[in-house]
Amino acid sequence: MTRRGEVLGLTWSDVDLDAGTLRVRRTVQKLDGAFVFGEPKSARSRRILPLPVVCVDALSRQPEINRGRAKGKAQRVPGQPTDLVFVSASGQPVDPRSVNRAFDRLLVRAEVPHSRVHDLRHTCATLLLAEGASDREVMELLGHSSIGITMNTYAHVLDESKRRMATRMDGLFGGDG
Incomplete structure (x- = not known):
C-alpha cells in the first residue's frame, strides 16, 4: 500500500501493467502552494509492488481518463515528469488535498464514518x-x-x-x- 504522495508521483514508466507491478521512486507534495517532487521517505520506501488485478484494471483505464482531461497544452510545473499517471484537468499533478476531498465525499455517500486517506x-x-x-x-x-x-x-x-x-x-x- 503506497502513501498518497507516492501514488500522485507515479509515472507510466513506473507501472508495468503486463507484469502487474509498480515501482515507487518519487513523491509529490504541495508545500506553500507549490508542487514539490522528491524522494520517497526512506530507502525501503523505494520499492516494487505487486498489484492486485483490480488495480491493474483501474490503471489500464487511466490513460483514457487523462485524455478526457486534456484541454489544450498541459501546464506542467517545475520538476514534473512528462508521464504522470494522475494529472488534473490542467495537466498538473493532482493536488493531495483534492484526493482528501474526493475521499471524504465517497465516505459520506457510502455512509461510512470519517477517516483519512x-x-x-x-x-x-x-x-x-x-x-x-x-x-x-x-x-x-x-x-x-x-x-x-x-x-x-x-x-x-x-x-x-x-x-x-x-x-x-x-x-x-x-x-x-
Whole structure:
C-alpha cells in the first residue's frame, strides 16, 4: 500500500501493467502552494509492488481518463515528469488535498464514518496480517524501514485473531477448543 504522495508521483514508466507491478521512486507534495517532487521517505520506501488485478484494471483505464482531461497544452510545473499517471484537468499533478476531498465525499455517500486517506494503510496492514501475511511481508509492502515500525504502528490486533490464538493455545495444551 503506497502513501498518497507516492501514488500522485507515479509515472507510466513506473507501472508495468503486463507484469502487474509498480515501482515507487518519487513523491509529490504541495508545500506553500507549490508542487514539490522528491524522494520517497526512506530507502525501503523505494520499492516494487505487486498489484492486485483490480488495480491493474483501474490503471489500464487511466490513460483514457487523462485524455478526457486534456484541454489544450498541459501546464506542467517545475520538476514534473512528462508521464504522470494522475494529472488534473490542467495537466498538473493532482493536488493531495483534492484526493482528501474526493475521499471524504465517497465516505459520506457510502455512509461510512470519517477517516483519512492515510488510514487506508492502517486498514490494509491490519487486514493482511489477519489474513496470515507475515510481519516482514507487510513491512515490505508498506515500505517501512523496520518491522518494529510496522508492528508498533499498524498491527492492530483484531478480536478474531485473538480468538484464533486462544484456539491454538487450546490445541497445544489439550483444551476443549
